[in-house]
Amino acid sequence: MKPEPTIEAQLQERELGKLVLKSSGFFEKYGLTLLAVVAAVIVATIGYMVYESMQRTRLAAAWSEMEGVKLPADMEALAERLAGTPAGDWALLRAAELRFDEGMLQANRNREAANSEFKQSKAGFEKVLAEGAYVEDLRQRAIFGLARVLEATSTGDTKPAITKYEELVAQFPTSIFKPIAEERIKALNSPQVQDFYSWYSQQNPKPEAPTRPRDGMGNAFGLPGLDLPGMTPPAGASGGSTSPVKSTEGEIPPPVGEKPAAEKPAADMPADPTTELPPAPAAAKPESPAAPATPTTTPPAAEKSELPPTP
Template structure:
C-alpha cells in the first residue's frame, strides 16, 4: 500500500528561510514603519512644494515693493525667512534716506523716520542666520542714521562705523567708513553737528497763508458771492438793441453825407480899386 502524498509532506522536515523567519517575527512592525515612512515622505513633499510656492509669492511681492511701508509689510508676513530679511533691510534703507532728507525741512518728522530705520536695521543685524550682505548693508545704514542724529559728541557715530569695519573687514563700505571716522574726529565736524543739532526746521503752516490772494482776515470771494441776493447772483445780460435803435442799413450813413466844415473866411486884403483915370479914358469904347 502506497503512502498518501500528504503523508510524505508531513514526513519532510519543517524548514524556513531567514527572510520568512524575520517576517514572521518582525513583519507587523516593519509594515508599520513602512507606512509611517510613506506618510512622512508625502508630508515632506507637500510641505516642500507649498514652501516653494510661498517663497515665489514672497519674492514676487518684494520685486513690486517701492515704499518703506511696502517692504515693512512683507517683512512682517515673511519673518524669519530670507525674503523677510531683505524686505526688512529695504524698509530701513528707505526710512534712513527719507529721514536724512527731512532733517533740513522737518526735524520732528525726520527724527521719527530715523528711529524707525534704526529698529529695522537692528532686526536685520540680530538675525545671525540672515545673509551677510544684508547684515553688512544694515550696519552701514545704522551708522549713517546715528551720524545724522549726532550733536557735538560724535562718539556714537564713530562707534557705528567702527563696528562695521570690525564685523566686516572686507566690506565694500570700508573706504567710506574710514573717511567718515576721520572726519567725525575733527573739530569742524563736531562744531557743525553741535550747530545743526540745535536747528529745528518746520514745514510752512498752510493755514496762515492768505486765501485767494487776499490779506488775512478778509472773507473769501466765494463767501461774498454766497451772501448776494438771488437776483444779484444771476449774470446780468446786456439789453439787446430794439429794432428802432438798430441803424437802418438801407439809409446812407449820415456821416457820409455831411459836408466838410467850411474854413472860416478871412478878410482878404483890399485891393486898391482906384485906378488912374487916364487908363479908363484910354480904354476902347464898346462897339454897339
C-alpha cells in the same frame, strides 16, 4: 548525470537556507509593522518634498512682491508677514533703509518728522542684527545703516557713529562699504565736522503753513469782465453795478397794435423841434394784367361810347 555541488555551494545553500528560515519567522511576526514603517517613511518624504516646493514658490512670490514695495510701512507689513524666513529678514532691512531715506528727506523740512523716521530706522537695523546675524551680506548692511543713523542724529558727539563704522571695517574687510566707512571715520574725527553736527542738531525747521485762499474770489482769474456768479460785490450807493459787463437787455416793446405813448417834454426844458421827414416812397407793386372784357346784353345804342361820325 548531474555533477555533485561543491562544498562551497553546499555551504552557501545551507547558510542561505538558515537565514531564510530565521527571517521567515521575523516577517511573520513583524511584517505588518515593518510595512507600516516603510509606508510612513515614504509618505513623510513625499510630504517634505511638497512642503519644500510650496516654500520655494512662496518665497519666490515674496521676493517679487518686495521689489514693488516703495513705502516703509508696506515693507514693514511684508516683513511681519514673512517673519522667520530669509525674505522676511531682507524685508525688515529694506524697511529700515527706507525709513532712513525718508528721514534724510525731512531733515531740512520737518525736524520732528525726521527724528521719528530715524528712530524707527535705528530700531529696524538693531532688530536685523539680532535676528539675521547668520547672513553676512545682511549683517554688514545693517551695521552700515545703523552707523549712518547714528551720524545723522549726532549732537556733536560722533563717537557712537565712528564705533559702528570701525566695527564694519573690522568684521568685513572686503565689504563694498569699507571705503565709505573709512572716509566717514576720518571726517567724523574732524573738529569742524563735530562742530557742524553740534550746530545742526539745534536747528528745528518746521513745515510752512498752507496758504489760505483769498476771500470773495471776485474776478478770480484777473480777467476783465469775468465775475463768478454769486460773488459780484453789491451795488454802490448810486444803485449801479460795479461789473464792467453792460446789460444787453433792451426795453420791452409795446404790444402789437398799440402805439407807444408820446413822451411829454419836461416842464423846465423846451421841447425839441421835430423835423418832418418826407414820406417814404411807396414800394412799387407789379401791375396785374387787365381782366378780359365780359360780354353784356346791352344793345350797342344804349352803350355810352363816343364814336366818330360816319362819313
